[in-house]
Amino acid sequence: MQRTARWMLEEAKRILGIFVYLWVVFGLFILHEHIVLSRHGMSYGFYGLAFINAWILAKVMLVAESLDVLPYFRGRPLVYPILARSCVFGVLLVGAYALEETVLGLWRGKSWADSVPTIGGGGVSGLATAGLIMAVALIPYFAFRELGRVLGRERLRILLFRDGTTLDLPDRRGGGAA
Structure with missing residues (x-):
């Protein structure tokens, strides 16, 4: 329990x-x-x-x-899973929003054509623009998620909200990670 x-x-x-x-x-x-x-x-x-x-x-x-649709990026430099997850989830969120608005429109009695939302000005370029904006907006979220996974949530919390200088982090001059 x-x-x-x-x-x-x-x-x-x-x-x-x-x-x-x-x-x-x-x-x-x-x-x-x-x-x-x-x-x-x-x-x-x-x-x-x-x-x-x-x-x-x-x-x-x-x-x-x-x-965890992107296990391929485990063990690679963090920039790859951060950017990949941001792009995938940006597209996912724009698609989920479009689906949500379409379903709401149909529920309200609109036709299928009138229910599909105009996103980012409409068309494929509008969808791509909205997806790109969402992907960029999600980069900080996934950066913190990946850093928390690698460093440990508690260690990241200490770095962000307490005096992170007191942690035993590798020294830049000693060949450790910066």
Whole structure:
């Protein structure tokens, strides 16, 4: 029973971390959209969209992360799994968002054509642009995930939130990792 409770607590922490990160990213996107639209005299104020999308897409990311679709990059320089995961999840999140909006449109009684969202201005280039933006936005998330995996979560937490200079890290002059 304790093992199950511990696992559930760890999963809850993971989804909360993913959710908060996505909420901040999506909130910044919505804030940017508000600024751009206000320059043209248009108003935009639905900030709840960031919260809802972050929650739904955090669940998608949690499931996809647990599948570990990129084991090929284990043992390679960290830049490879960070960039690969960012790109794969950027495309996954844009696709999940498009699917979500399409299903919502169909549920509201719209036709299939009217339900498909226009992402990034529409078309393949719009989808590619949105995927690229999401991939870049996910780089810090996966960088911290990979660093936590390699260094250990507690060690990374100490480096980030306490005096990391007191850790026994390899010296740059001694040929260790920088």
